[in-house]
Amino acid sequence: MTEPVDARVAVYIDFDNIVISRYDQVNGRGHFHRDKVRSFAPEGDRRPKADRSEEATKVEQATVDISAVLDYASSFGSIVISRAYADWSVPVNSSYRRQLMDRAVDLVQLFPAVASMKNGADIRLSIDVVEDLFRLDDLTHVVIVAGDSDYIPLAQRAKRLGRYVVGIGVAGSTSKHLAAACDEFADYDALLTMEEEEPRVIEAAVVAAAEEVVEAAAAKTPDKTAEKASARKRGPKRTDAATPDESPAAEPEPESASSVEPPTSRRAQQAAQQAASNLLVRALRLGHAKDDQEWLGSSNVKNQMLRMDPSFQESALGYKSFTDFVQSRGNLVELQEDGQVRRLRLRPSSPFVA
Template structure:
């Protein structure tokens, strides 16, 4: 991205913490555990506190990813910060110069965060014309209209959500969309994973055994989510072919630059990330499809691709 790119980041923190907890421990588990009333702690005797620690959201990974698009000009996080599960993150957020927006629950557990976030984002775009990129962290379908409006205002929209709890329509509305687990350092995840099934198990009589079983189950789930997904790989292969064919339809000759093919793939499917499929680079991804395409290197080191 150009050095002049300036990024605004908006984090629906409640949405991320809840979605991540359910992703790690099972759909609907946040509500059943009443996790909002607990404080994350690895060594705590409180089982829910340990589960919160296992499902900790790495805000640094999110903000670092946002910075890859340009200078992060502002970052806002929306939540009820009086809730113990959220309050535990305040130091981490303030250390990254995140503006914490307090939203008290107005009805049950609802705090209107999506509305406030959307209003603030549009207001910021009018006040700060230099903002070129908008990052929306949260998979709620309520942000579809925000993404569409930002694009109409000429901004590049990046979405970040948790696997299994992100609206497909929101993914389509963004210029680029990433699954949160793909952003974690040193870890490659399946971006098409569904939430963990909430499979009941027989209770253990010993509390320590129960704690170990819970941790083991969470670790097993995390390991499984890192395995390559055959369905996702097949979809990526189809996407590669479609992107090359689209380039041909635009009147190009048989050979196309790999960079333009990748850009077209991301326009067709904003969730495409070669690293989530286990490839270190897009070139490695293309070369793995030797039965579909042929490649050649130019004198400047760039790669061109065409269908066989």
């Protein structure tokens, strides 16, 4: 099935499967159950890293980056369904709830019915997928985030119903037969290469870009504070109707909120500009990696940014157009204009280029 222009994506995550697979990948096969970490809540350990237990360190090192998964899924089209299946009463799972809810993922609660703690996510997930496919004719893509071979019949049925099936799994815990049953399969580690380098260079590149934007905006704003101080020194203007003795007492004019920008406002502006730069870079990295193209269409990049963060608005950041927004990030992004056609790419010298 060829990918349609107006694609609608449904994402289904066997969350226990991914968390366990990632932990075993980092710490050794079978260690998730051997280390008994289901009851450990990473966010509950507030001690410095040097003082944390070996258990806490292992769980932290095996943290799953949900944003990397959802960003990749959004590259196929608009995500209209996203569900994660797990026992959310388990502390190691519940620590992800805020991250998932921030990305508008529905949390499906599955209580284990047997002593082995197996929650039957594969059956519930498969039933939901088939029901959605028959109920919603406009679904074009099905993204299955799991590596279990139990999902092979589901992938085959979704393909038979004319949907483009994408699988995402953790290396070492993914059935090769499941990968073969999908139209496309992505390794979780490959998705991380699009995300994990950013924190190491964000202070040097994205923050610098944000500060330049805020400084440029401040330079365009007239210094009203100096003007008001000068006016107070000159005193009130005299009118013909009043004599020196009858002149009313000069009342100091209150300074407006925009006259002196509070530090918190400046920090908020820098944070907003930094987040926007980060979003732009993530969208470009994803586009370069997925399409293997040097230059990406400007409108395609903006659409990808909106799929990743629907709240993005260049006008709210002080720009008249998306092109103006991109041009302000010249140290990160290169813009190519050919008449009405505009293309973007990460600068070859940018630390974000893999």
